[in-house]
Amino acid sequence: MVTITCIEDLKVLYRRRVPSMFYDYTESGSWTEQTFHTNQQALQDILFKQRVLVDLSTRKVEAKMLGQPVTMPVALAPVGLTGYQSADGEIKAARAAANFGVPYTLSTMSICSIETVAEQTQKPFWFQLYVMRDRNFVKTLIRRAKSAGCSALVLTVDLQILGQRHKDIKNGLSTPPKPTLKNLMNIATKPQWALEMLRTPHRNFGNIIGHVAGVDDTTSLSAWASQQFDPALSWDDVSWIKELWQGPLIIKGIMTQEDALLACRHGADAIIVSNHGGRQLDGAPATISVLPEIRATIGDQVELWLDGGIRSGQDVLRAIASGADATLIGRAYIYGLGALGGLGVRRALEVIQQELDLTMAFCGKTDIRSVTGSILYAPSSPNINHQPTMRGQPYA
Numbered sequence: 001m002v003t004i005t006c007i008e009d010l011k012v013l014y015r016r017r018v019p020s021m022f023y024d025y026t027e028s029g030s031w032t033e034q035t036f037h038t039n040q041q042a043l044q045d046i047l048f049k050q051r052v053l054v055d056l057s058t059r060k061v062e063a064k065m066l067g068q069p070v071t072m073p074v075a076l077a078p079v080g081l082t083g084y085q086s087a088d089g090e091i092k093a094a095r096a097a098a099n100f101g102v103p104y105t106l107s108t109m110s111i112c113s114i115e116t117v118a119e120q121t122q123k124p125f126w127f128q129l130y131v132m133r134d135r136n137f138v139k140t141l142i143r144r145a146k147s148a149g150c151s152a153l154v155l156t157v158d159l160q161i162l163g164q165r166h167k168d169i170k171n172g173l174s175t176p177p178k179p180t181l182k183n184l185m186n187i188a189t190k191p192q193w194a195l196e197m198l199r200t201p202h203r204n205f206g207n208i209i210g211h212v213a214g215v216d217d218t219t220s221l222s223a224w225a226s227q228q229f230d231p232a233l234s235w236d237d238v239s240w241i242k243e244l245w246q247g248p249l250i251i252k253g254i255m256t257q258e259d260a261l262l263a264c265r266h267g268a269d270a271i272i273v274s275n276h277g278g279r280q281l282d283g284a285p286a287t288i289s290v291l292p293e294i295r296a297t298i299g300d301q302v303e304l305w306l307d308g309g310i311r312s313g314q315d316v317l318r319a320i321a322s323g324a325d326a327t328l329i330g331r332a333y334i335y336g337l338g339a340l341g342g343l344g345v346r347r348a349l350e351v352i353q354q355e356l357d358l359t360m361a362f363c364g365k366t367d368i369r370s371v372t373g374s375i376l377y378a379p380s381s382p383n384i385n386h387q388p389t390m391r392g393q394p395y396a
């Protein structure tokens with residue numbers, strides 16, 4: 001049995017166990033991948049102040065997201081095609097998150113459907129919505145998410161048009177993936193993955209196939225998906241969706257103060273500062289770089305969360321100290337899922353929780369809710385426009 005002590009260990013194992021086209025799908029950003037890499041680098045550039053001789057005997061990293069208790073301020077971000085990283089991947093990830101006590105978000109582009117995940121899990125999860133041109137399909141999806149008991153809707157607003165990832169084009173990773181000779185040969189080297197995939201009935205886009213008129217197989221799905229993302233999506237649609245959903249609404253994909261204010265005005269209950277993990281606008285700054293100014297602009301109007309580049313508990317703490325109420329992880333849990341299935345997702349969460357707890361303690365804090373920008377050194381980079389943090393305390 002391999003000893004897993006950090007997220008990087010899971011990534012190494014993940015690469016070994018999952019076909020390379022799916023590894024590449026995860027481990028890539030758009031065009032030059034500048035933003036994909038910057039997300040992580042900018043987090044690591046933030047340094048902590050070590051404090052000593054503080055009583056650290058009792059510590060707490062529990063928090064709340066949308067008023068619900070979570071065992072740490074981390075949720076699993078929506079990730080498309082999760083059921084190709086490991087058979088029934090969405091069910092495994094949702095169960096692992098529920099058992100650990102953090103929220104799970106199911107993507108519109110999941111392999112297991114909303115209904116399947118709801119049947120196979122005990123606790124409510126969040127549903128992430130992509131707004132398609134076919135508004136009847138959108139209406140039905142929202143209704144299905146409601147009937148399945150989803151407790152929040154995550155509306156992704158940064159994918160009206162699709163960023164380009166070179167690796168996916170070269171690997172033939174379209175919707176659905178193409179069975180090229182190269183891909184089939186690679187799959188032959190991943191027998192455990194292949195066997196599990198053969199055993200599950202969930203091998204196609206469960207939220208779509210059979211729910212759209214004329215889309216009953218992979219060929220018709222491909223034609224439908226290629227023209228369904230809606231370039232005309234606007235803030236008016238957000239109001240329409242809010243009205244239809246009538247539950248907690250999370251707006252994901254905000255990178256500027258202006259859009260954050262608009263999101264508040266259009267009824268968001270939480271905002272996710274996100275650049276889609278560097279998969280859309282290449283050349284956008286790291287999410288952590290824009291977080292403080294967004295916090296300064298919106299104050300405490302709504303919950304403010306961040307994703308992008310989080311690979312450790314230290315990164316979660318950096319985000320919280322820079323003004324986030326909570327964070328989401330994407331790739332970090334996908335590595336775990338591909339490496340060890342549901343157990344790997346659990347291990348990813350355990351690693352991050354332990355690192356978060358200890359790093360907070362090294363900074364002289366015993367409760368995540370009391371963490372402020374005072375635990376960080378002022379950033380040295382002239383490119384980072386840091387403002388006072390959310391609790392009004394400038395970097396000391």
Ligand SMILES: Cc1cc2nc3c(=O)[nH]c(=O)nc-3n(C[C@H](O)[C@H](O)[C@H](O)COP(=O)(O)O)c2cc1C
Pocket residue numbers: 025026027039077078079080081107108109128156252274275276277278279307308309310328329330331332
């Ligand atoms: C492989 C992959 C697939 C993704 N699919 C979706 C998706 O279906 N919907 C969505 O809103 N975001 C999607 N995202 C973006 C994530 O929700 C999240 O914003 C991003 O992964 C955060 O960055 P991180 O992976 O560095 O943690 C995807 C990200 C990755 C890596």
